[in-house]
Amino acid sequence: MRLIYTFYFFLIGLSLLAQNNTPTYTWRMHLPYNSVRQIIEVDRTLYVLAEVGLYTFDLISGESTMLTKVDGFAESKVSNFGYSNDTKTLIIVYENGNIDLLKDNKIINLPGLKRASVGGQKFIYETSVIGRKAYLATSFGVVVVDLEKQLISADYQNLGAGGTTLEVFSIFVFNDTLYLATDEGIKSAPAYDSRVNLQNFETWKTNTTYKSTRLLREFNNNLFFVNDSILYNYASGSYSTVEAGVKKDYKSLITAHDKLVICRWEGVALLDKLFKLEEKKEPFMEYAIIDYQNNLWFGGFYRGLIKKWPDGRIDGFIPPGPYGLTTYDMQGYENTMYVTAGGHTNAYAPSYVNYGYYIYEDGQWLNRDLNNPVVGSMIDFTNIYINQNSGDVYLGSFGSGLAKLKNKVPDQKFTSANSTIKAAVDTREIALGMTQDSKGTLWVANYETEKPLLSLKKDGSWKEYNVGSNRIGEMVVDDQDNIWMLAPRSSSLGLVVVKENSNGGVVDRPLTTGAKNGGLPNNNVKAIVLDKDGEIWVGTETGIGVFYQPSLVFNPQQRLNADAQQIIIDDGIDIGYLLEKEVINDLKVDGGNRKWAATNNGVWLIAEDGSRILKHFTASNSPLPSDIVNCIGIVPNTGEVFFGTTQGITSYRGDATEAGTTHQNTLVFPNPVHSTYQGPITITGLPEDATVKIADVAGRVVYELIATGGTAVWNGLNFEGQKPQTGIYLIYSANKDDEEALVTKLLIVR
Known part of the structure; x- marks a missing residue:
């Protein structure tokens, strides 16, 4: 029987505000929340762990709040979490071992486990909170966190036979005994006897009858556990099976409101204190609980958070976010960001990513419709090309041809059936890159075919x-x-340049390293972009090269001048070529003609001419989820810069927007500026590189600045470095030729 869910998509944080007014220099996280891995109820609030992100859902108001690095949490990729009623503390454990404690709206970080060397892998399978302590079941043993003292108080390693490393999958304290679920069986030792050395493997007793044990839980003075896909309970020294010993795929066991909530792949069931089992159906779920009103909450992969009322009604909740975690390419158009999920492997084999593509606009994410007849069956989406005049979007793929969107809606699909796109070495029809020339011809890279360059004329x-x-x-x-x-994957060359000839064919020139041959820093070119001065910037495995005179590329007399040049930069410590030690995964140009570079070492903002590094964001100094950044996209009208990392998407409101020669919908925000506001004041909709003057009503200029692209950002201070007094201020702006001027007003309240 197919279930029909009613889904409510809720807005959170800054998405409740006008998106164009997102404060400059602020960050936002964009993580997928459609998969649910863990749920806990705390004081009428659900804490929900999605694929990587954590959020809360208020059971009274229905409001939700994300808990991310933007809010001060240490990491993005959460492994699991728990809550102590005794200390009113939420413990969040990340995949790399880092730990955050949240108490009284304050975050306390415990980085000891992250930094520790354990001589092997560091997986945290479960966080079990008992009283004032949290027990972490890990790939190397047990870690104990004292939630009252807010520190790691103990660790028990090498608990296997003969003192070998042993994975612990679940932990519980039952009748003052600490039980561990392991592949050697159920291990037990006194939990609170200070005379016992729990770090000695010989201290632990092992019941080898129940090897490969998982999911230890206490309910109604019984210890429940799963062994070999069978649910057991232990009480008064004896073991017995539950559910008649039938093997099932158990996902979670949770004690809540006098019930044991049993979540298995086959469905959810509730066990009461009389050991009466009530089936709730709902198969294919990963986690389930019941709340204080006896409502059942559950979730699974790509199903969202689902509520089942006592009368059988079902509602679903998914916070706004992309469908998946992966990214391949990003391109902005007006106020919209388009993202493809990927892709192919590093060896250019299919990756079979079925997340499709994501579209972001006005705080909401629109994801590919799997039932759409045009794009529903396509996988491994790769590069994006957007016609900046019409807004038509072309999406390449690594095996499913080429798709076209009009007004964000799938319009056409091009394959071998209706175009010259052909299959590569197997049946994959690859469209790996697209662009459009001044005549409106669309050019397509049909990777690894006999005639790989295709053109689609305006006549079809x-x-x-x-x-x-x-x-x-x-x-x-x-x-x-x-x-x-x-x-x-062409070891002998890095680029190919093509131009049409008078016969309707093309002339090509391969470019490689070496003088007069292209001058590339490296043949492994991973990114290319045209800047606002008509220069071609390329990103390679060993930094950046710039073709300052691309018009000379086919002039045999100017080969040396046509070569790429590497920019020499002095950072005050060393002199070398621009980012020569970095792998450049992507390059984008913002409204101020500055370059953003995505690398395996974070994101770099480079001055227009490449002479200076303006910013360097990493996972350590910013909310970036990961240092490995695959792609970058910039929303032209807002200057918001999106970063696609190996652990999800984040965005940063930059200080440069696209601009024309005239004022366009000029806006000042925030306006008014209140005494409590400490951030920048942003003026958007300006002509390119406009001169901006801020003056009081008497005409005295208190500050002057030049726009970056179509945006000017004022720090709110006058020439003397002081905050201007309360009053109305006039903002004068003029284009760089002083041919057009505009005056707008700003209210400052001190």
């Missing part, structure tokens, strides 16, 4: 071309309509 006709490599990918078109293409 397709054509295919031989070029210098059959392995071509991401591409851009320069101001002369030359097509610059990456040549991935």
Whole structure:
């Protein structure tokens, strides 16, 4: 029987505000919340662990709040968590071993386990809170956290036979005895006897009858556990089976409101104190609890948080977020961000990622409809190209052809059935890169085929071309309509440049390292972008190269001048080439013509000419979920910069937007500025590189600045470094030729 869920998508945090007014220099997390791995009820609030992120759901108001690095938490990827009623403390354990304690709205970080060397893998399988302590079941033993003293108080390692390393999968204290679920059986030792050395493996007794034990829980003075897919209970020295000893795929056991909530893949059931089992159905779930009103809450992979009322009604809740964690490419258009989930492996084999693509606008995420006849069956989406005039979006894929969206809706799919796209070495029809020239011709990289470069004219006709490599990918078109293409997995060259000839064919020129041959820093070119000065910037395994005169690329007399150049930079400590030690995964140009570089060492913001590093964000100094950043996208109208990392998406409201030659919907925010506000004041909708002057009503200029692209950011201080007094201030702005001026007002309240 198919269940129909009513889903409520709730807004949180800054998404309740006008999106264009997101404060400059602030961060936001964009994590997938459609999978549920763990649920705990605390004081009429549910704490829910999704694929990686943690959020709360208020059972009274229905409001939800995300708990992320933006809020001061240490990491993004949560392994599991627990709550102590005795100390009113939430303990959050991350996959890398880092630990946060949340008490009285204050975060206390315990990094000891993260930093510790354990001589092997460091998995935390479960956090079991008993009284004032949390017991962490890990891949190397047991870690004890004293929640009252807020420190790691003990660890028990090498508990296996003969003192070997032993994984502990679950922990519980029952009748003053500490029980461990392991693959050697159920181990037990006195929990509170200070005379007992729990760090000595010989202290522990082992019941080898029940090997491969999981999910230890106490309910109604019985110890329940799962062994070999059978649920058992232990009481008064004897063991017995539950559910007639039938093997099932048990996911979680939770004690809540005088019930043992049993979640198995086959369905959810409730066991009461009389050992009466009540089936609730709901198969394919990972976790289940009941709340104080006897409502059943459960969740699983891609199902969201689901509520089942006592009368059988079902509601579902999913916070806004992308469908999956993975990213491949990002491209912005007006106020919208488009993201593809990927992709292919590093060896250019299919990755079989079925998350599709994600579209972000006005605080909401729209995800690919699996039932859509155009894109529903497509997988491994790769590069994105957006026609900045029409807004048409083209999505490449690593095996499913090419898709076109109009007004965010799937419109067409191009395959071998209706285009010159052909299959590669097997049946995969790969469209790995796209761009459009000044005539409106769409160019497509049909990777690893005999004629890999394709064109789609405005009249709908397709054509295919031989070029210098059959392995071509991401591409851009320069101001002369030359097509610059990456040549991935081509060891002897890094780029191929193509131009149309008078005969309707193309001329190509391969580019590689070395003088007069291209001057690339490295043949493994991973990113390419055209900046606002018409220069071609490329990112390689060993830094960045710039083609300052791309118009000379086909001039045989100017080969040296046509080569890429590496920028020499002096950071005050050393002199070298720009980011020469970094792998450049992606490059994007913002409204101020500055370059954002995605690397395996975070994100770098580079000055327009490449002479300075303006910012360097890492997972250690910012809310970036991971140092490995795959891709970057910039929303043109807001300047919000999106980063796709190996652990999800985050965004940063930058201080540069796209601009024209005139004022466009000029806006000052926040306005008014209250005495409690300490952040920047942002003026958007300005002409490119406009001069901005802030003056009082008497005409005295208190500050002056130049816009970056279409945005100017004022720190709120006057020329003397002081805060201006209460009053109305006039903001004058003019384009760089002083041909157009605008005056707007700002109220400051001290």
